[in-house]
Amino acid sequence: MTFSWTPHRFSGGALALDVANSVVLRADPARRIDRFADPAAMDTFPAGANRHGTERALFGAVEPVAADAREGLVELREAIDRHFRAEVQGAGTPALLADLLDAIAAVLRRSGARPQALDTATARSALSLLARPEPERLKICPNCGWLFLDRSRNRSRAWCDMAVCGNRAKARRHYRRNQEEARP
Secondary structure (H helix, E strand, O other), rough: OOOOOOOOHHOOOHHHHHHHOEEOOOOOOOEEEHHHHHHHHHHHHHHHHHHHOOOOOHHOOEEOOOOOHHHHHHHHHHHHHHHHHHHHOOHHHHHHHHHHHHHHHHHHHOOOOOOHHHHHHHHHHHHHHHHHHHHHHHHEEOOOEEEEEEEOOOOOOOOOOOHHHHHHHHHHHHHHHHHHHOOO
């Protein structure tokens, strides 16, 4: 089965969150899908980020990560997810922050002459998320569990992507309502 990086895959609002969201159904071990487990998908992610990502203006065109840096990118991805997910849930700890900063530092030390590589741009994006002035804008989608930035004026965005997760949630509610009405 072929996979493509569609606009929905970049609904996190920051490159670091889009990279963290490359694991689908993270909380369900039986159905969990790691899109970066396939090196070809990891190699095509930067093209999708360049086309659909929201931080293109900040970081310029993102390039594929070097083969010897793939493991570091995955470690950074997991540290990003652990830290920011805990922050949203009110369970952030200094240890999680230290782990994230260690992962960022490791990537930046390795980056060398590749400042536009996916791992380096992701580390820079994570640093900008840490410095954001409104941490309450970071949320978790109740449908898919992805992390996203709520950039709505009144901070009322509920889903990572209204066209996908919002519609699914509304369809479930409609189905349940119809089932309840059909019962005698």
